[in-house]
Each structure stands twice: as structure tokens, then as C-alpha cells.
Amino acid sequence: MKAITFQDVKQLAFEEVSDPLIEHPTDVIVKVELTAICGSDLHIYRGHETGLDRGTIMGHEFLGQVVEIGTSVHNIKSGDTVVSPFTTNCGQCYYCKIGLTCRCEIGQLYGWVSGGHGLHGAQAEFVKVPMADATLVKVDPTGNKDELLMIGDIFSTGYYAADNGGVNSETSVAVVGAGPVGLMAILGARDLGTKNIYVIDSVSERLAMAEEFGAKPIYLSEMSVDTVRSKTKNRGVDIAIEAVGNPAAARLAYEVVRPGGVISTVGVHTSDKMSFSPVEAYDKNLTYRSGRCPARYYMSKLMQVVNEKRYPLNRIISHHMPLSDGVEAYRIFDQKLDQSMKIMLHP
Ligand SMILES: NC(=O)c1ccc[n+]([C@@H]2O[C@H](COP(=O)([O-])OP(=O)(O)OC[C@H]3O[C@@H](n4cnc5c(N)ncnc54)[C@H](O)[C@@H]3O)[C@@H](O)[C@H]2O)c1
Ligand SMILES: [Zn+2]
Ligand SMILES: [Zn+2]
Structure with a gap:
């Protein structure tokens, strides 16, 4: 064959x-x-x-x-x-x-x-x-x-990312990465009841698709974190879904989540280091949920x-x-x- x-x-x-x-x-x-x-x-x-x-x-x-x-x-x-x-x-x-x-x-x-x-x-x-x-x-x-x-x-993985993060009708969500998995995570978050979904990427057609799927698109730049915070009473989102799998995206997820929030990551990582320190995790009362779907x-x-x-x-x-x-x-x-x-x- x-x-x-x-x-x-x-x-x-x-x-x-x-x-x-x-x-x-x-x-x-x-x-x-x-x-x-x-x-x-x-x-x-x-x-x-x-x-x-x-x-x-x-x-x-x-x-x-x-x-x-x-x-x-x-x-x-x-x-x-x-x-x-x-x-x-x-x-x-x-x-x-x-x-x-x-x-x-x-x-x-x-x-x-x-x-x-x-x-x-x-x-x-x-x-x-x-x-x-x-x-x-x-x-x-x-x-x-x-x-x-x-x-x-990808649909299971996107859905899992939202579910594992604890998305419900009350939660705000930022999806980092609008590739196929990030796009499916938007649908997963919607299905679990929230309409309050932001998405960050640098590829305009993917952001456009994310918007079509019901998320608010944010172009990836040094302003992305401020943009998310300004829309969330300067707190950050309840749940950051990381659907990329590189250290920069992992760091961004850390930056956009509020104190006491959850990072739900499905990106496959190949770095042997975390993108935030134990002190930073402590200082944010962070919950980190990860892994294969x-x-x-x-x-x-x-x-x-x-x-x-x-x-x-x-x-x-x-x-x-x-x-x-x-x-x-x-x-x-x-x-x-x-x-x-x-x-x-x-x-
Ligand atoms: N956990 C699992 O079970 C599981 C299953 C399937 C896929 N994955 C992983 O999910 C990730 C995404 O898969 P995909 O098919 O959507 O891949 P993809 O490569 O098509 O999409 C990744 C997206 O992330 C964007 N991106 C890159 N760096 C970024 C950054 N710093 N901030 C924001 N966005 C950034 C890219 O522009 C791209 O649109 C991959 O790591 C893949 O291995 C995991
Ligand atoms: Zn796959
Ligand atoms: Zn078995």
C-alpha cells in the first residue's frame, strides 16, 4: 500500500x-x-x-x-x-x-x-x-x-480543554492559539455554557474563524495581555486554555489568567521547563490542568x-x-x- x-x-x-x-x-x-x-x-x-x-x-x-x-x-x-x-x-x-x-x-x-x-x-x-x-x-x-x-x-481535545478547565455559564475564558484545536476549544467552551470567550493568535484567517465560532478575537502582540485584562475588570480570565504547545503560549496563558484561575493546557510541550515559576504559581493561587485528551x-x-x-x-x-x-x-x-x-x- x-x-x-x-x-x-x-x-x-x-x-x-x-x-x-x-x-x-x-x-x-x-x-x-x-x-x-x-x-x-x-x-x-x-x-x-x-x-x-x-x-x-x-x-x-x-x-x-x-x-x-x-x-x-x-x-x-x-x-x-x-x-x-x-x-x-x-x-x-x-x-x-x-x-x-x-x-x-x-x-x-x-x-x-x-x-x-x-x-x-x-x-x-x-x-x-x-x-x-x-x-x-x-x-x-x-x-x-x-x-x-x-x-x-481535535473536537474531543478542544472540548476536553474546556471541560478540564471547568468552563461553565459563569466563567470567562481565553483560548491561546486559534489552530484547529483552539477553534474546537471555543466550541467546547460554548457548549459548556459560556459566551465570554477571548481568543489570541497572530493568523488573521484563524482569528476570523474564531470570531465566526463566537469568540472575541485578539491579535497576538505585546498588548494582548492588557487587552484581556481591560475586558475583565483588570483581573484576567477565570480559565486560560492553551492550545499551542510552546513556551511563549504557555507564558501568555499564565499572564491572562486571574488569581485563583485555571490554566487548562492541551498543547503538546517539548520543553523541559515550565513557563512560570513555583513562586509565580503560588502568588496567583494557580490551578494547572494538562495532558493528552x-x-x-x-x-x-x-x-x-x-x-x-x-x-x-x-x-x-x-x-x-x-x-x-x-x-x-x-x-x-x-x-x-x-x-x-x-x-x-x-x-
Ligand atoms: N492534548 C492533546 O491530546 C492534543 C491533541 C491534539 C493536538 N494537541 C496539540 O494542540 C496544539 C494545537 O494543535 P493544532 O492542530 O491546533 O495546531 P496548529 O499548529 O495548527 O495551531 C497552533 C496555533 O497557535 C498559534 N500560536 C503559535 N504561537 C502562539 C502564541 N505564542 N500565542 C498564541 N497563539 C500562538 C499559531 O498561529 C496557530 O494558529 C499542538 O501542540 C498539538 O500538538 C494536543
Ligand atoms: Zn492529533
Ligand atoms: Zn485500558
Whole structure:
């Protein structure tokens, strides 16, 4: 089959690789109909996240049809249209039972093979799904596939960022970063009841989309913090959602949150230092909540939200491209060329 593979920093290939095979009776093979490029793929692409084996198939967002099932798979049938969370989960362990499916004791992240171990990704014609009964979610094959794909990662992650921060109808929120995840966090915050949402970024088309989604846009500058404070009785917001994953954004989240407020961060960080000191955290009575989204936990609920067309999620899709143009798609998304926001790839 054909796939987008990691070769080196900023070097990917669209190449022929071996088809995935059922190895365990709980595996299934999915024929990928739609896959996408996530901001998390960029950390690998840019060389900020290291350790990936050369030849690893990239990507962790996909929707497709089941074409082969292991002998112990019961909930999923051949022909089902499915979406996967970006990590696999067993459904049985302590973490799966408490809803922290992203920390399943035997879960894996798609598109992460290191030292010969791990799970290949989904930017390919076919992908292997381990623990398929617990991992996969069946979706309506006549539904909006672009939007259904998003429940497996960015919609869940944005929603989680708001939920984990404790957003409710009384809270003010600042979203740092209006990429796909930040935009979904705006929708998550709205869904949890607040209309008082600010968003900070430096890309005008993303800010425009944020405004369309109901947030008040603030252009990133040395004035951003003052602007947020001036709109919040000089206090800062109750909840800062950081959806970027770099130290400057983390610092900005710290600056815009009020004393006693919450930073909810979903940006994937690769720095080994915090952007504020223990003293600064103490002096602000800060609560810091972070981490990978337990997407599987949110998917059933968000599938309903998509099916009832509550929000126009697909407005963020800027490009549909064939998988064969995936290498170019990464270049475009990395450099934010051509007003790119979310790129869908079609094998
Ligand atoms: N926690 C999770 O489970 C999870 C899941 C998916 C994605 N992520 C992470 O979420 C982050 C965002 O993903 P994305 O797909 O939206 O990526 P993206 O790269 O498309 O978007 C990031 C946005 O942040 C903006 N930005 C950069 N520096 C900024 C700053 N200092 N202040 C304000 N805005 C700034 C950029 O202009 C861009 O619009 C990434 O770090 C990604 O790895 C985490
Ligand atoms: Zn992702
Ligand atoms: Zn588990």
C-alpha cells in the first residue's frame, strides 16, 4: 500500500510500504477513507519531538471502513464505518474505567514507532487497529465524514480543554492559539455554557474563524495581555486554555489568567521547563490542568453533537488533497501557506 512516512526532520515520503496485518485476535484492519494532519504531527515534522523511527507511517486521525477482523472481535463487523481516537485503549484497565482512556495501561499512539516498537499511523491506505472492540466507534456511513473524523482528536481535545478547565455559564475564558484545536476549544467552551470567550493568535484567517465560532478575537502582540485584562475588570480570565504547545503560549496563558484561575493546557510541550515559576504559581493561587485528551471517553457524546449539526465544524477545513500530495500538504500546513487551517487527505 501507499503511505506518508517519516524520513527525517521536515522530510517525509509518499512511498510503498507493506500492508498492515492482523497480529492479535483483537485487531482489525481499516481501509482509510479520510485522514487528516494534526498540529501534533508538526512537532515530529519540525524535529521538536524526537525518537520516531525512520519509515514510521505518520498520522493519527482517520475514518474508514473495516475490511478484516481478528477472531476475538465482537462489536465491530467487516464493512462498518469507524472512527478511532488517536490512542488505542483496552476498555478494562483502571484508567479506561475512570475515563482516562488516553492513559490506558496497554494503549498506544498511532504514528509512533520508536526503537522498532509502537503502532504505525493512519496517513495510509490501510491501518491496523489494536483492541478494536474498545477503541473504535461506529459511525453513520451517511453522516458528515469530515466532522465525524474530528471527534477522534481535535473536537474531543478542544472540548476536553474546556471541560478540564471547568468552563461553565459563569466563567470567562481565553483560548491561546486559534489552530484547529483552539477553534474546537471555543466550541467546547460554548457548549459548556459560556459566551465570554477571548481568543489570541497572530493568523488573521484563524482569528476570523474564531470570531465566526463566537469568540472575541485578539491579535497576538505585546498588548494582548492588557487587552484581556481591560475586558475583565483588570483581573484576567477565570480559565486560560492553551492550545499551542510552546513556551511563549504557555507564558501568555499564565499572564491572562486571574488569581485563583485555571490554566487548562492541551498543547503538546517539548520543553523541559515550565513557563512560570513555583513562586509565580503560588502568588496567583494557580490551578494547572494538562495532558493528552482521553478522546475515546468523549467520542460518543460528541458524535451526537456532530449528528445533530449543532456547530459547523467543517468550516475549519481549508484543504482536501489526495494522500499522494501528503508531503506537500505538510509543507503547506507547517508554514500556514495558502490560508491553511485543517487539511484532509484522501487515500
Ligand atoms: N492534548 C492533546 O491530546 C492534543 C491533541 C491534539 C493536538 N494537541 C496539540 O494542540 C496544539 C494545537 O494543535 P493544532 O492542530 O491546533 O495546531 P496548529 O499548529 O495548527 O495551531 C497552533 C496555533 O497557535 C498559534 N500560536 C503559535 N504561537 C502562539 C502564541 N505564542 N500565542 C498564541 N497563539 C500562538 C499559531 O498561529 C496557530 O494558529 C499542538 O501542540 C498539538 O500538538 C494536543
Ligand atoms: Zn492529533
Ligand atoms: Zn485500558
